[in-house]
Amino acid sequence: MPASVVAAHSYIGTVLDADMSIATTGSVALSPLRDALIALASAALEGPLEEVKAALDLLGSLSDGVGLGPLTADLSAWPEGARAAALTDLRAIGSALANSLVGVTHHGDAAVRTGAVRVLSRIHTEEAQAAIVAALTDSSTEVNRAALDALDAQRANDNAVTQVSRVVRTHSDWATRARAAAALGRMARPSAQDSLADVLLHDNYAFVREAAAQALRGATAASAISALREALLHDTEPRVQVAAVGALRAMNSPEAREALSAARAAALPGEVRAALSAD
DSSP states (O other): OOSSOEEGGGGHHHHTOSOTTOOOSSOEEOGGGHHHHHHHHHHHHTSOHHHHHHHHHHHTOSSSSOOOGGGGTTGGGSOHHHHHHHHHHHHHHHHHHHHHHHHHTTOSOHHHHHHHHHHHTTOOSHHHHHHHHHGGGOSOHHHHHHHHHHOOGGGOOHHHHHHHHHHHHHOSOHHHHHHHHHHHHHHOOHHHHHHHHHHHHHOSOHHHHHHHHHHTTTOOOHHHHHHHHHHHHHOSOHHHHHHHHHHHHHHOOHHHHHHHHHHHTSOOOHHHHHHHHOO
16 A cells, blocks of 8 residues: 555445455545445444444554554554544544444444444543443443443543442442442542442452542542541451552541551551551
C-alpha cells in the first residue's frame, strides 16, 4: 500500500475482512468513505456470527477509541494533521454505529456481547452509556466485567452507581464484586462511597474488602472514614488493614489522621504496623 495519503475507496473491501494480517504503511483519508464504512460496519454487525466477530475485532483494534483494524493500525505514527482528522472521523463512525452495537449486546453468544460492550466503552453517546449499564444485568459474568471496566467518573450517573452498587453487594462471583468495587471508586460519587463502606465492613471475601478499601482512597464521605477506621482496627485480614492504611493516608483529613493515630496505639499484625510507620 502506498505510503502517501490513501484514497480509502480501494480499501472498503478489506476493512471488515477477518484477516488481520493486512496492514497499511501510511495515513488514510477516511472522510471520503465515512458513510460507506458506517454502512459496511452496520451490515456486518447485523450479519452472520463470523462477520459480527470480525467487525467487533476491527472496531476494537485501537487501544483508545474506535479503530478500523489494518487501516488504522499505525495511527499513532501518522502526521499530526492526518491523525487529528482521522480521530474526528473515527469518533463520528463510532457514534453512528452505537445503535447497531447496542443491538449486538443482545446477541445469543456471550463472547459477542462482551465484545460489543468493550467497543461501546469507547463511544460516548447516551445509547452507549445506557447499554453499558444494562450489561450489568447480563447473565454472563464476562459481560458484567466488561461493563464494569467501562465505567468511570465520566459515566457515573445515578443509574450507573445504583446498578454497580447492586453488583458489588449481590453478585455471586467474588472477583466480579471486587471489580465492581474498583468501578465505584472510579465513579467518585458520595453514594458510591457509601456502598463501598458497606462492602468493606460486610463482604465475606478479603479480596473484595481490600478492593473496597483501595477504592476509597481520597473519599470524603463520613461513612468512608468510619468504615476504614473500623476495618483498620478490627478486620481479620492484614491485607485489608494495610489497604485501609493506604486509603486513610490518601485522605489526609483530621479524621483520617486521628484514625491512623488510634491504630498506632493498637495491637495489630506486623505488616499493618509497618504500613502505619512507613513515610
